[in-house]
Amino acid sequence: MNQDGLRHKTLHWDKAIWDACGAFTTHLRPEHSLFIGELSQRDLGGVGLAEVRTNAGQIAKPRQNVDNADDRYCFLIVQRKGFCQLHLDGHAIELAPGELAIMDQAGECSVEPQGLIEHVSISISRDRVRALSPHGSLSGKLQTRSPSGRLLRSLVNQILQDQEDCFTGDDGMGMQDAIIALLQPTLIERPNCQGLEDILEISGLRRQIERMVGEHLHSPELSPEWMANQLGISIRHLYRSFENSGDSVCRFIQRARLQRCASDLGNPCLRHENITEIAYRWGFSDSAHFSKIFKKQYQRSPRDYRVESAMCS
Structure with a gap:
């Protein structure tokens, strides 16, 4: 299939990405002959959860004005299968299966799958994450080997197992409280000791x-x-x-x-x-x-x- 044909196949995918995550644009690799793009989303008591499966070359979003309506969230990214590289405000990090990261929707960000990947994105309040770190970055890889990191990963796994259940607004608020409480001690600080x-x-x-x-x-x-x-x-x-x-x-x-x-x-x-x-x-x-x-x-x-x-x- 030529690139025009593949581009036509991504139209439904592009709309799904915009609805779930905001103004992201999908780019294909020149050698692509088979495009896979699947996205499903659920509302868990006011907390959005999106499951993504794709082999896109890059899914990118430029820096936006934080007053924009679609920049209210940070995304907790859970890598389930495959490897990908995240570019978060000029910093590149690698995600392997089982690893987690936080992505600021208002910042410049992109996802580059290395082959076919599956990951889950959980939307949490950007204002509440900002309150944890008023002057720090809202994007980065999360340390899942620390006690808090292991708790966060267990919590996320439980959410994925229970997502078919009916979540009330109180359930969603409590879930978001727990995630945010565990974020700060798990965010890997970028080294600042290097000149x-x-x-x-x-x-x-x-x-x-x-x-x-x-x-x-x-x-x-x-x-x-x-x-x-x-x-x-x-x-x-x-x-x-x-x-x-x-x-x-x-x-x-x-x-x-x-x-x-x-x-x-x-x-x-x-x-x-x-x-x-x-x-x-x-x-x-x-x-x-x-x-x-x-x-x-x-x-x-x-x-x-x-x-x-x-x-x-």
């Missing part, structure tokens, strides 16, 4: 690493150790360039390889190539391991992904 020179150095190194990964994805020897040796830095310094985003070098390499494989599997010009050839081309040396992690990322086997892409082209 500007350190921040610029790490940012520049990260871009250099990302370019190196893109240029050597086909090589089985691509690894943190190999890159550190090529760059003349320590392994610790290499890992440090990914720490502030909550990502890791190995996860970044694996996702990049899977994305290239998915692109080739969906390319009608490469249908003559078998799946193992494609996996080997992008640095995978074990076809069984490749199939396992591909299915985990895209919720379908490489073969099924190729068949579905062909049906939609």
